Amino acid sequence: MSGDEEANVIDEKKQEEKVVAEIAASSIRSGLAELELKTSQVLQRLENVRTEPPASNETSDTTQQQLSTLLEGDRKPPSEILRSLEILIAYSESEDDPEFPLPALDDVSHLALISHSIIAYMSHLDRQHLLRVTGHIAGDTTRWLCSLFRFIDGATSYHTDNADATLRTVRLAIVSRCPGYLEGGIPALANPCFYISENTTPMRLQYACRQLGIPLEAIRLIPSTSSQGTMDLNLLQKQVQADLNANRTPLLVIADVGSSVCGYVDILTRMKDICKANNIWLHATGHGLASLVCTQGPGSISSVVDSIVLNLGFWLGVPSLPIALLHRQMQNSALTAFESDPIVSKRLNSLALWTSLQALGRETIAEKIHVAFQTCSILHEISSKCEGIRVVSRAPGGQAGINLIDIVNKPLDVNVLFETATSVVVFQFDGSLNPTSAKDQQDLNSTSSSSDAKGASYNKTVEKLTNASYYDRLNSWLGQIIQRDCPNFDFEIIEHGVHGTCIRYCPLELGLGEQPPSAENLENFAQSLESHVDILRATIRHKATFIRLVEKSDVLRIVNLPDWAGMGGVRFVPEGWESLLTDQAKTELNKLNADLVEALKSTDNAFSLGEGTDGLICVRFGMVTHDTDVEELLDLVVSVGKSVQENSRVLDTMSEIVKKGIEAATADLQRESDEKLWQEGILRHVPVVGRMVNWWSPPIKESGIKGRSLNLTQGVVESTENIYKYHMQMTGAPNQLPANKSPPTPMVQTPVGAPTAPPNFATPTSANHSRTVSQSSGASSSAPELVAVTPAAALSATATATTNN
Known part of the structure; x- marks a missing residue:
């Protein structure tokens, strides 16, 4: 093979390797688009989930069973899983929950939530490609945050909560002061000390100490000034000097810039001088740092402090944004020494900020803040x-x-x-x-x-x-x-x-x-x-008058109500009741005051039923206005209370009449039974012999013993022949009798002796009497009110009389 052919083959192999290594942009776009579409659909469905409490217990049990089933062997389709999630979110046992459990999302919030899905998707990119993407995103986000919050040449880390950001700050302070800590660990530290204002919660700093194995006594709470509520810097300087003299290592000062409950702001410039003189890391936290976005003039916060915490999710109302920690640049080893994976664990989390900051823009962010x-x-x-x-x-x-x-x-x-x-x-x-x-x-x-x-x-x-x-x-x-x-x-x-x-x-x-x-x-x-x-002003003004008038009253007592914000509580107490401490007397007093509250509610809704620390019922007075006449209200309580008390005494008198009526009825029945025995002869009541005598000489048809009824209108116990003869047991109306004829007077009428003295509310006459007897209309009634004799003392006598009739 010639040299040109070999060169062509090598170029073809390189081209193939390049094609394999690269990821098609169309594939990335289609994958992200599909993920965004599905995530948007799920978010939209969750936004539209309504809270619908179960209509019945059966529905509630079914819903609970769906929410708590065990993992099944067969796999479920995604639609069914999402439906179960919607049921879990929508299910509610309280009627006070909002109609929609999840609030609506705007465009920025929607984008921030989708970013979290994309973060999980991006983590599967090739390592080198992921490093390039996250480096670009994290770099942009860092530059934007440093520009927005006037932190020149800073570095960033991103955290899920403030406690994690504080832990990172403590580690940076340790590395800055003790470079040998990365290799030597805790032994390289010589009793570290942290300083924080007493107005700021130390919980986050305590969390960092527990994570690093530092004793909690290393935290120094510096008192605040009485006038401004800020950290007393003179005491801070003294404490730092005392720790240095004790061979301790001052490491970190946390400045409060609106993080406390009342939004106090420490004097950062003086803190900077103390920290710089003693090589201490100065960290600032609080909502006041958001005001840096509003400034346009020259200057930077990084010249004063070493690090700041930015809680943009709270400040902008965008969900799930990470907390950003801006700090001065350090060596790369110090930045990554505490991270298992610096790419994924910290820098990739900046994607939600990267998208949200662009969606809002600098002007919108500054305007919101x-x-x-x-x-x-x-x-x-x-x-x-x-x-x-x-x-x-x-x-x-x-x-x-x-x-x-x-x-x-x-x-x-x-x-x-x-x-x-x-x-x-x-x-x-x-x-x-x-x-x-x-x-x-x-x-x-x-x-x-x-x-x-x-x-x-x-x-x-x-x-x-x-x-x-x-x-x-x-x-x-x-x-x-x-x-x-x-x-x-x-x-x-x-x-x-x-x-x-x-x-x-x-x-x-x-x-x-x-x-x-x-x-x-x-x-x-x-x-x-x-x-x-x-x-409220009217209430506290009238409360002094209210207390004074109640203390002067003979029948009203002030009641301590620890959980009541109204004008106060009073209890209507009849004269002489305090001398009785029996449970029955307390029960009667509770009933009297409960009836009093019910009567007062019909006249004014300002009254309500309350209970004092002693467990007794009272009348509660709510809020009042300036034109309220407190004396008139208390007079109303007294007058209505006395009226209720009189009604209670009438019931006591009626129960006394019923009691004496039972005794009179029992005596009448016993006397009539004895007279009948002597009139008819003893032989009629002897077994077997009595039948022969009654057959030989039948008794008179109406010779039986009559029953007894109590006439409350006339106060007499009378025989019941009218009830049975004229059928008056239901109405007693004269129109049921023959024309021009009135019912005859009962043959037996025994007057009931009235009580010698009317019973007092505080000293009830009987421990067993009942208040269920209601007062009749008296003279306006066309027929006497009949009260059956039902107590056990006369039950047998009444049954006997009825049988004989």
Whole structure:
């Protein structure tokens, strides 16, 4: 073979190898297109899944069985598997769940979710080809993030949560300070120390310590200043010096830039000086870092801190975006020393950011974040101007009151920027009143005139200092009402360590499908807040009067209600009841107050049934307005309570009459039985002989013993011959008798002795009497009310009388 032929053969082989090594672009396009189509169809179906609770128990059991079946031997088609997934998502046992469990997706969110499917698909590319693709995607994303957030010449890593990002930061700080750690491990560290503000949660740093085998005592919580809530840098400097003197290694300082509950911002420039002097890694985290996107002037954040964390998924409301960690460049070995596969584990995850950032664009991203900070500023202004509301979080603009729009084009000053951009608003109702306002002054004058006439001041309010738990309940009520009336705001009820229950709003913590509120939403919030705070102010103003009047009452007692945010609770207690501690007396008191609440509800919905800490029922008073007359309400409770008590006494009297009626009926039946025995002779009652006597001399047809009935109208026990002779046991109507004829008076009528004294509610006459006897209409009834004698004491006598009749 000649040299030319050999050269041709070699070229053909190389060409074949090249064709085999390359992947056809058409195949890639068709594969991605098919994957996108199927993923889009699945996402669209899940968006349209409605929550439909089972119509019956049988349906519920069937659904549960479908959701919990074991893995079958036969394979299932994909359509059936997806249908099972839809059933799992749609199934709900609560009626409070939303109609659609999954929110709708916009174009950017849809693209971000599809990117996760493409990531799994791309991981099967050839290794060299995958390295080239991920290098291009990660490089673009890093450049865009560094440009957006003013971090010059930075490197990036991508994480699933903040705890993982903190772990990465700790590792970078260790490698930066102790290069021998990569080879020597923990022995190369000389007692590391980490510093964090007490306002920031240490959970993420604790997670990093546990992962690295570092004791938790290495974490130093630095107290905050009382005025600004930021880390006390003088104490930080002292702590660092003390650790150095103890042969420890200060490694990391975490700066708070709006990550705490109240959005405090540490002074980064002073922190930078302390960290640079002691070779400490300075890391910044928080929502305030998002304001870097809004700036256009020269300057960079990388000249101040060593690393920052960017939570773009929250800030932009795009689901499943990874958390980006921007940090200063280090050696390649340090960047990849803690990764099992640096291509797939970290860099490939940037695809979702790569697609989302392009879909949004720089202007849209800056506008979204600027609107969020502007919303916080407006919300802070609305809350601070509302009488009775105290804003716990810091004010936008710091002490100078600068607006964000005034500094976006100026050279970057991180301290001024982060103080100006407020990412969190936290407020609470503390009851502070300003009598200079016209409305308040009018209320004060009206209450003063009424109080002067009654000899007491109504202007006294319930102070928060001595009633902190009550104000916590008021703020909890306010937070729930605002959440109901303002669904466009994601308000959160929190527990502050110093101020107690507060209401928090952060527009940079957006969920899937959430958007910042509009101007109309802000106006509705202002109206709702003002109206409900006005109710709270009226409630605490009237509560002092309420307590004073109840303490003066003879029959009302204050009831402690730990979980009630209304004006309070009272219990109607008849005089002398406190001297009784029996269970029966408590049962009677509960019934009396329950009947009282039912009677009050018919007049005003402000009353409700409550239960005190002692387990006894009480009357609860809800929220009130400024024009509410507390004394009139309490007088209503007393008057209705006495009326209910009188009705209770009537029932006690009626039960006493029934009891004495039973005794009279029993005595009558016994007496009549004895008389019949003597009249008819003893022989008629002797077995066998009595039959002969009755055959020889039959007894009189109507000589049997008559039964007895209790006439409540006349208060007598009478014989029952009218019941059986004239069939009056159901109606007793005279029209059933012959014309121009009235029923004769029963032959036997025994008066029932009334109780010597009316029974008191607190001292019931009988432990076994029942309150099921209802009072008749008295004189308006056309026939007497008949109450059968059914107690066991007279049951046998009644049965005997009926048999004889």
